[in-house]
Amino acid sequence: xxxxxxxxxxxxxxxxxxxxxxxxxxxxxxxxxxxxxxxxxxxxxxxxxxxxxxxxxxxxxxxxxxxxxxxxxxxxxxxxxxxxxxxxxxxxxxxxxxxxxxxxxxxxxxxxxxxxxxxxxxxxxxxxxxxxxxxxxxxxxxxxxxxxxxxxxxxxxxxxxxxxxxxxxxxxxxxxxxxxxxxxxxxxxxxxxxxxxxxxxxxxxxxxxxxxxxxxxxxxxxxxxxxxxxxxxxxxxxxxxxxxxxxxxxxxxxxxxxxxxx
Amino acid sequence: xxxxxxxxxxxxxxxxxxxxxxxxxxxxxxxxxxxxxxxxxxxxxxxxxxxxxxxxxxxxxxxxxxxxxxxxxxxxxxxxxxxxxxxxxxxxxxxxxxxxxxxxxxxxxxxxxxxxxxxxxxxxxxxxxxxxxxxxxxxxxxxxxxxxxxxxxxxxxxxxxxxxxxxxxxxxxxxxxxxxxxxxxxxxxxxxxxxxxxxxxxxxxxxxxxxxxxxxxxxxxxxxxxxxxxxxxxxxxxxxxxxxxxxxxxxxxxxxxxxxxxxxx
Numbered sequence: 001x002x003x004x005x006x007x008x009x010x011x012x013x014x015x016x017x018x019x020x021x022x023x024x025x026x027x028x029x030x031x032x033x034x035x036x037x038x039x040x041x042x043x044x045x046x047x048x049x050x051x052x053x054x055x056x057x058x059x060x061x062x063x064x065x066x067x068x069x070x071x072x073x074x075x076x077x078x079x080x081x082x083x084x085x086x087x088x089x090x091x092x093x094x095x096x097x098x099x100x101x102x103x104x105x106x107x108x109x110x111x112x113x114x115x116x117x118x119x120x121x122x123x124x125x126x127x128x129x130x131x132x133x134x135x136x137x138x139x140x141x142x143x144x145x146x147x148x149x150x151x152x153x154x155x156x157x158x159x160x161x162x163x164x165x166x167x168x169x170x171x172x173x174x175x176x177x178x179x180x181x182x183x184x185x186x187x188x189x190x191x192x193x194x195x196x197x198x199x200x201x202x203x204x205x206x207x208x209x210x211x212x213x214x215x216x217x218x219x220x221x222x223x224x225x226x227x228x229x230x231x232x233x234x235x236x237x238x239x240x241x242x243x244x245x246x247x248x249x250x251x252x253x254x255x256x257x258x259x260x261x262x
Numbered sequence: 263x264x265x266x267x268x269x270x271x272x273x274x275x276x277x278x279x280x281x282x283x284x285x286x287x288x289x290x291x292x293x294x295x296x297x298x299x300x301x302x303x304x305x306x307x308x309x310x311x312x313x314x315x316x317x318x319x320x321x322x323x324x325x326x327x328x329x330x331x332x333x334x335x336x337x338x339x340x341x342x343x344x345x346x347x348x349x350x351x352x353x354x355x356x357x358x359x360x361x362x363x364x365x366x367x368x369x370x371x372x373x374x375x376x377x378x379x380x381x382x383x384x385x386x387x388x389x390x391x392x393x394x395x396x397x398x399x400x401x402x403x404x405x406x407x408x409x410x411x412x413x414x415x416x417x418x419x420x421x422x423x424x425x426x427x428x429x430x431x432x433x434x435x436x437x438x439x440x441x442x443x444x445x446x447x448x449x450x451x452x453x454x455x456x457x458x459x460x461x462x463x464x465x466x467x468x469x470x471x472x473x474x475x476x477x478x479x480x481x482x483x484x485x486x487x488x489x490x491x492x493x494x495x496x497x498x499x500x501x502x503x504x505x506x507x508x509x510x511x512x513x514x515x516x517x518x519x520x521x522x523x524x525x526x527x
Contacts, residue, residue, distance in 0.1 A: 050487055073489075081487050087432050088477045089484035093396035093424055100499035105489035107497050117499070135431035149488070 002026040007058035018044045020212040031183045031190040033200040036209035042193050050079050080150030081159040086142035095145050096130040102153045120152035140171025157189045198238035208233050224252035272394050279321035280392045284401035286508035290515045291389050297519040305525050307377050314381050321392050346372035395427045417493040440469050
């Protein structure tokens with residue numbers, strides 16, 4: 001379980017609060033989506049959780065262990081993160097080198113690395129590309145390699161920080177399918193950061209952020225039935241919700257339900 | 263012209279030379295660079311040429327393709343040749359015209375030195391043509407590891423080389439994009455006087471530098487969260503395996519060196 005208590009953070013002493021008294025808790029194994037516009041504080045939250053930024057007030061803990069400067073390195077090993085830009089997180093010269101990079105850093109023996117690298121590439125359907133250089137891959141493929149690199153480290157929590165925002169629709173749906181698969185077959189907690197309400201359908205829990213505050217949190221049904229907050233968040237509703245609001249009662253529906261009710 | 267250039271390029275293949283351990287290849291090339299200087303008359307140089315031609319064949323490199331790729335260096339070769347022709351004295355005088363004097367010794371030395379240069383160029387090109395950059399980096403890291411004792415950060419250097427190589431295509435794409443974007447805004451790079459052409463490059467380099475720094479910063483964060491803390495406690499996924507053929511390759515080069523030394527006059 002991840003617990004965040006009264007977290008407040010400013011980038012500079014005189015700057016406005018990037019995070020304003022945030023308290024959240026996520027269950028182990030859940031797929032949690034954090035939604036908000038640019039500047040809502042969602043990426044800041046993640047950077048704090050991973051100990052990339054310092055100088056916050058409040059408390060972050062995972063499974064009861066509180067993050068302090070002393071346990072930073074060990075704390076980080078529970079997390080793996082996939083960033084937005086596919087090019088700027090590809091360290092290795094080939095696909096398999098990149099997946100193994102994190103494992104090399106942990107000082108694992110070679111046999112373990114080979115095994116884990118292969119399994120992780122298999123999980124994201126990239127095994128056939130293992131010897132390819134990044135220049136020969138599409139953006140979506142690079143992001144899948146990034147997920148494999150994260151999975152290989154067997155993290156308790158996998159964070160995706162707008163990992164699909166630079167991909168084309170096809171790359172995006174591939175990624176979501178892979179995440180769905182991971183969610184079903186592993187106990188890894190997924191934290192999925194996005195500004196697109198259309199991508200959160202498969203999540204167990206969602207948090208909407210605005211100006212450094214949490215304005216809504218709960219199950220997907222709860223998020224979508226809280227119409228006032230949705231309007232306040234100024235996020236674009238997914239199309240089935242727009243149709244539901246225009247033609248039906250405005251309650252939460254999935255694609256299939258919408259089709260059935262129309 | 264750039265597309266046919268071979269310096270530093272790698273062409274995948276499956277010849278015995280391709281499959282040699284990169285460390286063996288680097289050591290052989292260094293040895294060869296010394297051996298080249300053993301040759302001091304036409305038999306020696308003849309053997310040298312034969313040996314290199316044999317290597318090119320073994321590495322399955324197209325001869326025409328190789329020399330076409332090295333054409334860009336022709337100027338340097340001609341320059342070296344002329345330098346020796348005009349400034350080496352000795353033997354019979356062939357041409358005397360004003361202050362210019364060409365001796366037979368000059369022509370011979372000119373040819374020898376040019377052959378020597380060509381051999382050096384070809385042998386290093388064979389190395390880079392048959393060895394991928396990552397293998398080369400690995401080999402440099404392993405071969406350089408004794409330097410760690412004198413505090414040379416060899417792991418960091420190898421890491422830097424490998425990341426730089428990895429970013430070359432990315433930055434090439436980026437440059438192309440910026441050139442297109444600036445062209446769309448009406449800037450011209452190919453026409454006008456030299457000064458205005460140089461000025462036109464500034465709007466390309468500044469955005470390129472800014473984005474390179476941004477990339478570097480994101481890369482650093484990505485490496486940090488994946489637990490990179492430098493060399494300490496790190497293991498290696500890549501493995502270099504020294505085999506019998508690698509020892510054999512070095513022996514062949516040494517034997518050739520001995521042969522070349524024996525035919526010296």
